[in-house]
Every structure is written in structure tokens, then in C-alpha cells.
Amino acid sequence: MAMIDAPPQPSATAMQAASEWFGRLAKFLRTNPVIFTGLLILLFFAMMALLAPLLFVDPARVNPLQRLRPPSLAHPFGTDQIGRSTLSRTFNGTAISLTVGALVTLVTVVFGLLIGLVAGFVRWLDGIVMRVMDGMMAIPGILLAIALMSLFGAGVRNVIVAIAIAEIPRMARIVRSSVLVIREQPYVEAAIAGGTRTPRLLAQHILPNVTAPVIVQATYVFASAMIVESVLSFLGAGTPPTIPSWGNMLAEARAFMQRAPWMIAFPGVALALLVLTVNVLGDALRDAIDPKLARQIRA
Amino acid sequence: MMLYVLRRLAATVPVLLFVALFVFFLLRLTPGDPAVLIAGDQATEAQIEAIRQQLGLDKPFIEQLLAWSGRILSGDLGRSVFSDMEVTRLIAMRVEPTVLLALVAIVMALVIALPLGTLAAVKAGSRTDRAVMAFAMIGFSSPVFVIAFLLVYVFALGLGWFPTQGYVPLANGLWPCLNSLILPSMALAMLYASLLARITRASLLEVLSEDYVRTARAKGLMPLRVLVRHALQNAAIPIVTVVGVGIAALLGGVVVTETVFNIPGLGRLTTDAILRRDYPVVQGLILIFSGVYVLINLLVDLSYVLFDPRIRY
Numbered sequence: 359m360a361m362i363d364a365p366p367q368p369s370a371t372a373m374q375a376a377s378e379w380f381g382r383l384a385k386f387l388r389t390n391p392v393i394f395t396g397l398l399i400l401l402f403f404a405m406m407a408l409l410a411p412l413l414f415v416d417p418a419r420v421n422p423l424q425r426l427r428p429p430s431l432a433h434p435f436g437t438d439q440i441g442r443s444t445l446s447r448t449f450n451g452t453a454i455s456l457t458v459g460a461l462v463t464l465v466t467v468v469f470g471l472l473i474g475l476v477a478g479f480v481r482w483l484d485g486i487v488m489r490v491m492d493g494m495m496a497i498p499g500i501l502l503a504i505a506l507m508s509l510f511g512a513g514v515r516n517v518i519v520a521i522a523i524a525e526i527p528r529m530a531r532i533v534r535s536s537v538l539v540i541r542e543q544p545y546v547e548a549a550i551a552g553g554t555r556t557p558r559l560l561a562q563h564i565l566p567n568v569t570a571p572v573i574v575q576a577t578y579v580f581a582s583a584m585i586v587e588s589v590l591s592f593l594g595a596g597t598p599p600t601i602p603s604w605g606n607m608l609a610e611a612r613a614f615m616q617r618a619p620w621m622i623a624f625p626g627v628a629l630a631l632l633v634l635t636v637n638v639l640g641d642a643l644r645d646a647i648d649p650k651l652a653r654q655i656r657a
Numbered sequence: 658m659m660l661y662v663l664r665r666l667a668a669t670v671p672v673l674l675f676v677a678l679f680v681f682f683l684l685r686l687t688p689g690d691p692a693v694l695i696a697g698d699q700a701t702e703a704q705i706e707a708i709r710q711q712l713g714l715d716k717p718f719i720e721q722l723l724a725w726s727g728r729i730l731s732g733d734l735g736r737s738v739f740s741d742m743e744v745t746r747l748i749a750m751r752v753e754p755t756v757l758l759a760l761v762a763i764v765m766a767l768v769i770a771l772p773l774g775t776l777a778a779v780k781a782g783s784r785t786d787r788a789v790m791a792f793a794m795i796g797f798s799s800p801v802f803v804i805a806f807l808l809v810y811v812f813a814l815g816l817g818w819f820p821t822q823g824y825v826p827l828a829n830g831l832w833p834c835l836n837s838l839i840l841p842s843m844a845l846a847m848l849y850a851s852l853l854a855r856i857t858r859a860s861l862l863e864v865l866s867e868d869y870v871r872t873a874r875a876k877g878l879m880p881l882r883v884l885v886r887h888a889l890q891n892a893a894i895p896i897v898t899v900v901g902v903g904i905a906a907l908l909g910g911v912v913v914t915e916t917v918f919n920i921p922g923l924g925r926l927t928t929d930a931i932l933r934r935d936y937p938v939v940q941g942l943i944l945i946f947s948g949v950y951v952l953i954n955l956l957v958d959l960s961y962v963l964f965d966p967r968i969r970y
């Protein structure tokens with residue numbers, strides 16, 4: 359709660375503040391081993407996304423002599439139908455999943471906050487805005503994304519826009535409902551009565567109080583964006599085949615399921631593990647931040 | 658009650674209207690000429706012109722909107738650009754596998770999720786609880802096609818119990834048809850079952866700590882009776898709500914499942930239509946899927962009265 363926080367000591371140097379912050383972070387991680395482990399796994403994937411192009415052979419390098427080879431010392435994850443390294447493609451595919459997940463989350467949070475705050479504060483707009491959001495939520499998310507992709511055409515930027523459009527209404531709805539609760543609080547009424555201007559009111563009183571539900575919903579958006587990206591790529595309406603992505607790899611692997619199951623196993627496990635990690639993190643964060651949120655968000 | 662049903666029905670009209678408008682504007686508001694977009698890269702000028710006329714894109718905007726609304730209201734969804742068949746006929750031809758697939762998946766999910774969620778709630782904090790919740794978390798996080806591949810690999814390629822893909826129509830007998838649907842339904846049901854198991858556990862946990870449950874136990878009622886009559890019935894509303902909301906995930910999953918298993922249903926039609934840029938078909942399918950979703954959630958809302966007689970509409 360922003361109201362209770364003590365004001366920063368004027369004498370405290372930046373160094374002290376930073377070390378104090380790290381101390382609190384370390385304590386938080388010690389008392390929440392699940393979050394700690396989850397962040398470690400996430401860090402591993404993030405490192406892979408950055409380092410894979412340096413660590414492994416070119417994911418696009420074709421080797422006609424080494425087609426559909428099972429996992430071995432030379433090819434730890436085996437090779438695909440045109441002799442590309444599944445190891446390299448799997449780790450290089452991390453980047454696209456994380457990029458799409460992160461950017462969709464960013465766009466969804468920004469627009470969700472904006473729309474939710476407007477709907478919660480500007481009463482006459484509330485009805486119209488929320489009916490539009492309801493209408494968008496009536497179209498199942500993956501279908502909406504697929505339909506948008508059919509118009510935009512394949513491409514990473516389009517994938518991000520399409521998924522974000524499908525995710526924004528739910529985020530806006532969560533922000534709006536928190537705003538409606540907060541604006542009835544006595545301290546907000548007091549601030550308004552005291553003549554606080556709207557921008558300051560939003561920054562000082564409203565935003566800090568919607569942070570918790572937004573952070574929790576954001577982790578679910580992140581996870582679901584990665585799934586939808588892989589689904590779109592799998593259906594041939596997502597990331598272009600020139601970029602290694604798990605969805606693309608799984609789509610190609612389909613025809614070789616019996617002869618080369620490793621082509622499915624590695625990207626499949628990577629995708630499921632990453633999404634699982636983010637979802638578990640979301641649940642743990644939710645419990646850590648506010649146990650009461652559990653029902654509001656999931657249901 | 659009747660009044661409420663009417664009001665609730667009336668409330669779905671603007672939502673469906675919005676979906677219809679959205680679908681209409683989707684094509685018109687994309688940058689570039691929609692006719693060129695649909696015709697594809699190799700189309701000749703004459704082909705593009707033919708599509709433009711067929712979709713009425715050469716007429717003024719308002720006229721297009723009015724004509725389109727009129728046609729939708731009379732149940733005409735236009736013609737496929739690819740096969741020149743009526744969209745409604747195309748959809749009617751593909752309905753059977755999708756409806757059966759979804760039904761089997763829903764039944765499977767309920768049969769798996771309700772007992773498991775209940776078990777987890779009754780034994781909250783135990784190893785059983787943690788195992789069930791871990792299972793639900795994995796099911797919730799695994800993309801449909803990853804589960805589908807795993808099932809095919811084990812049960813079709815490995816054990817040979819079920820076909821790896823394809824669909825046997827109901828007309829060829831109930832059992833062969835069901836047999837061809839078991840693996841796809843299982844893949845589809847996982848996500849849905851996970852959602853349901855989580856909500857069942859959560860809402861049951863809350864009810865189990867209520868005074869009337871303690872009273873019921875104290876007066877010596879059979880534990881099972883307390884669980885079903887006192888607890889489950891009162892925990893039902895959030896559960897049914899998720900049954901409704903989860904349909905969205907199920908419909909999205911249908912598209913993927915049918916593609917993986919080569920089932921000639923509406924989901925497969927959607928993928929094909931998108932890859933062929935057959936826009937009238939895509940429009941029709943989105944309208945149908947959204948309509949079904951809205952309708953099911955309307956039924957869910959109305960069903961609340963069955964579980965809680967205090968709700969009087």
C-alpha cells in the first residue's frame with residue numbers, strides 16, 4: 359500500500375537504498391523457493407535465447423548426408439529431414455517464444471491499463487468501452503488471433519499484434535474492476551476532496567493498487583502468448599519458416615513422427631517446460647502477493 | 658424468471674452484433690485492397706476483379722454493410738472463394754466430427770476433473786492433493802499438439818490401440834466412430850480438465866470450511882452425502898462458470914486437434930480456409946464459433962438457478 363510506506367530517509371544514499379532493496383529481494387527469494395527456481399529456469403531460457411546463435415551451429419545449415427539421424431554424440435538432439443541440427447534449432451527457437459511472450463505482455467499491459475483506467479474513471483465511456491471488450495471476448499482467443507493473422511499475413515510483428523489484440527480485453531476488464539473498487543476507498547475520496555489533480559491521483563493512489571492483479575495476469579498472458587505463437591506457427595499462419603520456432607519445428611516434424619520422434623520431443627518438451635515455468639511462477643507470485651486474488655483472476 | 662431469461666437473451670444481442678460488425682470490418686479495414694489480398698500473389702487482374710464483384714467490394718461502404726447485415730440475418734454467409742460452395746453448406750458438411758469431438762472431450766474432462774478436484778480438496782495439503790494439482794498444472798501448460806503427439810506416439814504407434822489419425826463417420830457405426838475420436842478427445846480434454854480440476858478444488862475448499870458443512874458432519878450424515886449434497890452443490894456455481902468460459906479454450910483447441918489428427922471438421926476447415934485466404938469461410942466460421950460460445954455461456958448463466966434456489970431472476 360502506497361499510503362503506509364515510510365518516505366525515504368533524506369540521508370540515505372543511493373548505495374544504501376540499493377543494498378537494502380537487494381536484501382529484501384534476497385529474503386523474498388529465500389522464503390519463496392518456487393519463485394527462485396522458476397526465475398532460474400527462466401534465466402536459463404533467456405541466456406539460451408541470447409547465446410544460442412554463438413554456441414551452436416547455424417540452425418539453417420543443411421546437411422544432406424546426415425538426415426533424420428537419431429540423437430548421438432555428434433548430434434545430441436538428432437537431425438531433421440534435411441539434416442539440420444535439432445539441438446541448434448531447439449535452442450535458437452527460444453528467442454522467438456520469449457520475444458513474442460515478452461512483447462505481447464508489454465503491449466497487453468500498456469493498453470489494458472490505459473483502457474481499464476479510462477473505463478473505470480470516465481463514467482460515460484465505461485458502458486461503450488466495456489461492451490466492445492465483451493464483444494471481443496466473445497471470439498475465442500486463438501480463433502481471433504488466427505483470423506487476424508489470415509489478414510495481416512505471416513510475420514513476427516503481426517503475430518505479436520494479433521495475440522495482443524486477443525489478450526487486451528481481459529486485462530482491461532481486470533484493471534477496470536480493481537479501479538472501481540479503489541475509487542470508492544476513503545483515501546481516494548479524501549484525495550479528491552483535497553483537490554488532488556487526476557494525473558497525480560492516478561500515479562499516486564490508483565496505479566500502485568492495481569499493480570498486483572496486473573502483474574499476476576501478465577504472467578498468464580506471457581504463458582498463453584507463447585502457446586498461441588506456437589499454435590499459429592504450427593498451423594502455418596505464424597512465424598515464417600525461415601526463423602526457427604518451436605511451432606514451425608513441430609509442424610515439420612509431424613510427417614516424421616514415427617521415424618524421427620526426437621524431432622517432436624525436444625521442441626515439444628522445451629515449449630511445455632517454458633510455459634509450465636511461467637505458469638508456476640504466476641501461481642506462486644499470486645500467492646505471494648495476495649492470496650485473495652486467486653479466485654478473482656482464474657475464474 | 659421468464660423476464661430474466663428475456664433480459665439475458667437481449668443482452669447477448671449487442672455482443673453478437675459486435676462480433677458480426679468486427680468480422681465485417683476486419684476485412685475492410687486491413688491496409689491494402691482486400692480483393693488483392695484474397696486473390697493471392699499470382700492472381701490476374703481479371704481474377705481480382707471477379708472477387709471484388711463477388712464480395713461486393715466495388716459498391717459504396719454503407720451499401721456493403723447493409724447488404725451484409727441483411728444476408729447474415731437471413732442466414733446467408735456467402736460463398737467460398739475457393740470452391741464456390743455456400744459457406745453454410747460447407748459448415749453443415751463439417752459439423753458432425755467437431756460436435757462429437759467436443760462432446761466426447763467435455764464428457765471426458767468432467768469425468769476426470771470433478772472426482773480428481775474433489776479428491777484434492779478433501780485431502781488438501783496431502784501428497785494426493787499435490788500430485789493432482791501438479792498434473793493439472795502440466796495439463797494447463799502443455800500445448801494441445803504436444804499432448805496429441807505424445808498420445809499418438811504411445812497409444813497409436815506404440816501400443817496400436819487406436820488409429821494414428823483420421824475420422825470414421827457416425828454412419829459407419831458408433832464404436833468405430835468413437836474409437837477414432839478417443840485420442841483426439843483426450844488431447845483436447847487435457848487443458849479443459851486441468852482448468853476444471855483447479856476450480857473444483859478451489860471452490861470446494863472454500864465451501865468445506867463453512868458452518869453448515871460442519872453441522873452436517875456433526876449430526877452424523879454420511880461423509881459422501883455431506884460432500885455431494887452440502888458441499889458440491891454449493892460449490893457448483895464457480896465450477897459451471899468455468900465449464901462455460903473453458904469452451905473458448907476448447908474451441909481454439911478443436912482447430913489444432915483436427916489438424917493434428919486429420920479430422921475433417923470445422924477446425925480443419927478453419928485452417929484450410931486461412932491458408933487459402935478463403936475469407937468468406939473464415940468470417941462464417943468465426944461467427945459460428947463465437948455464437949456457440951455466447952450461447953453456451955448464456956445457458957451456463959441460466960443454469961445457476963438449478964444449483965442455488967436463492968437466485969431468483
